[in-house]
Amino acid sequence: MISFHPMEKCLSVSELTYYIKEKLENTFRGVFLQGEISNFKLQTSGHLYFTLKDENAQISCVMFRGEASRLRSLPKEGDKVTVRGEISVYAPQGKYQLVVRELNFAGVGDLLLKFQKLKEKLQGLGWFDKARKKELPKFPKTIGVVTSPTGAVIRDIIHVLERRFGNFHLILNPVKVQGEGAAQEIARAINEFNQYKLADVLIVGRGGGSFEDLFCFSEEIVAKAIFESQIPIISAVGHETDYSIADFVADVRAPTPSAAAEIALGEKAHVLDFLNKTRHTLQRFLHLKINTLHQRLDDFLNLLERAILGEMRGKKILLDSFKKRLFALNPLLIIGHHKQHLQRITTQIDQGIVKITQYHKRNLVGLVNHLKSLDPKNVLKKGYSILFEEKSGSVITSAQDLNVGTNVIARLSDGSAKLLVEEKL
């Protein structure tokens, strides 16, 4: 915070301005002001600029687009208005102005005053006391509605009821909800519902509008009808930010007509929800139970299967070993073995014979050769001769066998001759 000691320090313009800004803005935050419009200007930005004045003074005002767009009609020169807002200092121009948040045309000021007075009066009478509020029925059979038959309110209410709860009984008491005589109609409708006991709970309301539009719900006659109603009443007047006397007196204030419908249904919709949820939960439990049992059954089945399979596998192994042994004993196989053996022996014999034959052949050839070398003819060819006895033809191998005067035959290699033994030498 900038400290301000005028005699001690020389300030810059900015310093002084910001000091003023802070002081002013903090002091004049919630200003409620009445005056006459002049220099009215609507900028293309949507902001409104005007001056409020009375006989002796004037103040610059700005109403920004957001707030200005909520005005039902733009103010004109000379209009008497009341505004709510706060003081703001615009440093670049050294100006202060009122930033208007809410603007009401003259007359509204009177209405506001009336509203305040009635509110205080009824509060004083205890009409707003929580203790006096009636409890809403939990299971209403018939929902009564006091509103315009053509507005969005009744549509919204029916829409919600249809969505939340199929079977409902709604009775509309159609009334004017703004202007001359509206308050009387609203009050009478509430009384009629009570007189003929037409509903278990009432919704009284209308859609959004200006403070004047909504004002019929702030008339004492309506407040009285609500207060005296034996049937519990839900108010739904304007938007959530709007307040009417009806809202204060009603047993429950709903921010919107749709909300009012939800509230009016009481526990019916909740009970239905609860029942549906319960049913689902129970079904889930049951399924869980059944599934668990199923699973256990499956487990048993698996065990059983495994056991049987194990047994079978054992048997199979045994069977296989039998098969193998049996196969080994197959006579054909044995015969085959013997056959093979026989074959081997045959082959061996054959090979033996061949070998022996060949051996003898070789021997024979040797013998023949030897024999050939021993053939006497061959000896004769070398110049020898053989002597035979002429008569017996036997071979003479000794000289003693030769007798002088006898003939012998001499064989030479290429012929024979008769020889006479002349003498022994």
Added chain:
Amino acid sequence: MKDERTFEKAFKRLEEILEKMNDGKISLDESLKLYEEADQLIINCSKRLSEAEKKIQVLTKERDGKIALDDKEEPILEDFS
């Protein structure tokens, strides 16, 4: 407020059943029995809740803005659409 008592009784029983079934210790037979009982309770409650048939009506009015009455001095209701 007969309805409220009926409902409250039913809710209490339903909650008991929920608890028992949630416990999981009961037999399948018992579960089925409890489920049937709960189902019946739910059906009955739903019926009671939905007993009123859907009606959207509007009060007819006289010229002076008062509601119109029939011969028996009862308000005349018409369907609202």
